[in-house]
Amino acid sequence: MSSNFFQPIDASAVPRFAGLSTFMRLPAVASAEGLDIALVGIPWDGGTTNRAGARHGPREIRNQSSLMRRVHHVSGTEPFSIANVADVGDLSVNPINLLDGLKRIEDGIAAIVAAGAIPLAAGGDHLTTLPVLRAVARDRPVGMIHFDAHSDTNDRYFGDNPYTHGTPFRRAIEEGLLDPKRVVQIGIRGSIYEPGEHDWAVAQGIRIIYMEEFVRRGAANVMEEARAIAGTGPTYVTFDIDCIDPSMAPGTGTPELGGFTTREAQEMVRLLDGLTIVGADVVEVAPPFDLGGMTALAGATMMFELLCVLAKSVQGARAPD
Numbered sequence: 001m002s003s004n005f006f007q008p009i010d011a012s013a014v015p016r017f018a019g020l021s022t023f024m025r026l027p028a029v030a031s032a033e034g035l036d037i038a039l040v041g042i043p044w045d046g047g048t049t050n051r052a053g054a055r056h057g058p059r060e061i062r063n064q065s066s067l068m069r070r071v072h073h074v075s076g077t078e079p080f081s082i083a084n085v086a087d088v089g090d091l092s093v094n095p096i097n098l099l100d101g102l103k104r105i106e107d108g109i110a111a112i113v114a115a116g117a118i119p120l121a122a123g124g125d126h127l128t129t130l131p132v133l134r135a136v137a138r139d140r141p142v143g144m145i146h147f148d149a150h151s152d153t154n155d156r157y158f159g160d161n162p163y164t165h166g167t168p169f170r171r172a173i174e175e176g177l178l179d180p181k182r183v184v185q186i187g188i189r190g191s192i193y194e195p196g197e198h199d200w201a202v203a204q205g206i207r208i209i210y211m212e213e214f215v216r217r218g219a220a221n222v223m224e225e226a227r228a229i230a231g232t233g234p235t236y237v238t239f240d241i242d243c244i245d246p247s248m249a250p251g252t253g254t255p256e257l258g259g260f261t262t263r264e265a266q267e268m269v270r271l272l273d274g275l276t277i278v279g280a281d282v283v284e285v286a287p288p289f290d291l292g293g294m295t296a297l298a299g300a301t302m303m304f305e306l307l308c309v310l311a312k313s314v315q316g317a318r319a320p321d
């Protein structure tokens with residue numbers, strides 16, 4: 001622990017509704033230099049095929065994240081005491097040029113990685129994860145634990161367009177960013193375009209755990225398998241808020257009935273503890289479809305859950321003083 005680590009504004013001195021909005025009331029900093037974990041916004045939804053609005057996610061997640069406190073109530077983790085964490089702001093994006101948008105996101109995440117920090121991002125639609133992986137997995141493929149209602153491994157949309165929020169993980173596998181045999185997707189459900197829609201993903205080696213299987217097995221059992229699939233190698237964690245049931249997270253682009261409760265999602269993320277996580281994100285929070293900020297609060301809370309896991313891994317990797 002270092003007394004030099006950034007700390008959230010003390011809520012007993014400045015109330016949570018006051019002041020500038022940053023992730024978890026941490027200082028806003030200009031770069032990731034000196035950070036262990038960089039909280040970063042990616043306000044871009046250029047890959048959205050239906051209900052747009054995830055570009056507004058980072059701002060509302062910041063707002064709701066003012067409710068996060070210092071200590072995880074189950075694990076006892078104090079993320080701001082064991083890791084240096086701050087809000088590095090939003091990446092520069094281009095809302096009207098898809099390829100330039102992807103390039104800017106990749107460059108922004110690459111700068112965080114080059115500074116030696118782990119990115120914990122708030123999207124943005126799920127296509128944002130592709131350029132994040134281009135930066136995080138530049139030197140070697142990574143495994144991935146993927147919470148989602150959708151596999152996001154489709155091929156083409158609207159003719160021959162390869163880049164939408166329904167295609168990022170097919171592109172990531174084609175580009176050698178993911179080791180598909182170390183990828184597990186959890187919570188997949190909902191109607192699909194055609195019977196064989198997931199055949200390509202399964203043929204690559206991805207393990208798809210459909211929602212119905214999760215209901216039969218439960219979080220602990222499923223996460224034991226997920227951890228074994230990811231193994232000890234570098235692993236990315238991506239959390240699409242639409243994995244949660246729309247009754248608890250309605251503010252998203254592609255809602256699907258029959259999803260996780262927020263409590264089940266929290267339980268699963270806590271069971272990521274001990275993996276080698278090289279980056280993580282929470283995507284697809286779309287405030288225009290939200291009710292009273294409940295989806296943004298779910299997103300902010302899942303970021304805090306992920307942060308606690310990341311901070312413990314930072315602490316574990318740090319050489320003793």
Ligand SMILES: [Mn+2]
Pocket residue numbers: 126148149150152165240284
């Ligand atoms: Mn998704």
